[in-house]
Amino acid sequence: PRNSPTPEGRRPRRGFLKPELLGGEFTHLEFPRRVQPKELGQRMLYRDQNMTGWAYKKIELEDLRFPLVCGEGKKARVMATIGVTQGLGDHNLNICRATLPIKPFLSCFPEVRVYDLTQYEHCPDDVLVLGTDGLWDVTSDCEVAATVDRVLSAYEPNDPSRYTALAQALVLGARGTPRDRGWRLPNNKLGSGDDISVFVIPLGGPGSYS
Numbered sequence: 001p002r003n004s005p006t007p008e009g010r011r012p013r014r015g016f017l018k019p020e021l022l023g024g025e026f027t028h029l030e031f032p033r034r035v036q037p038k039e040l041g042q043r044m045l046y047r048d049q050n051m052t053g054w055a056y057k058k059i060e061l062e063d064l065r066f067p068l069v070c071g072e073g074k075k076a077r078v079m080a081t082i083g084v085t086q087g088l089g090d091h092n093l094n095i096c097r098a099t100l101p102i103k104p105f106l107s108c109f110p111e112v113r114v115y116d117l118t119q120y121e122h123c124p125d126d127v128l129v130l131g132t133d134g135l136w137d138v139t140s141d142c143e144v145a146a147t148v149d150r151v152l153s154a155y156e157p158n159d160p161s162r163y164t165a166l167a168q169a170l171v172l173g174a175r176g177t178p179r180d181r182g183w184r185l186p187n188n189k190l191g192s193g194d195d196i197s198v199f200v201i202p203l204g205g206p207g208s209y210s
Helices: 012-018 139-152 161-175
Strands: 043-046 055-058 127-131 177-179 180-185 198-202
Touching: 043 161, 127 161, 139 161, 161 198
Parallel strands: none
Antiparallel strands: 043 055, 127 198, 177 180
């Protein structure tokens, strides 16, 4: 599975219960957008760790602090420093230009799925693709599946190099090709600027290799 974010509410709740962890620089409250100084005294929608919906509150000075979690989806960041999904193992990480630790606001519970190989029959074209964000940020599941079909069909089932060729094709596809304004994908969007690592693991059947 891809990286999964911390369950909603756990991070704001920690900030509410232990405000000292916020160092007076962040707020555990969530607003639809970043609050601006000119909005002091005005009413704006907000929610806290106990709310399932939104309510109005009068904007106060402390509401101008940076949100504990900003952005959505893959662009979400904890304490304006790190993606929620990147936090496993970052025990000593502090926010930029400060000494506030980020670890208390990162989940230590990854998403895990179990696939029982004994329950299914597999052929040499059945593979598991493990990739870092550099692959998945710019490549969809369907696009990866199409590349799997295209590359593996060009090799004999007993050729072990077919899996290496597939991994290379996925990396090169996510990186893109050099053009006038950087590395671009076929749809002219920018190629991945993140690290791109890909493992292709054959799941079984004649012709597959460990």
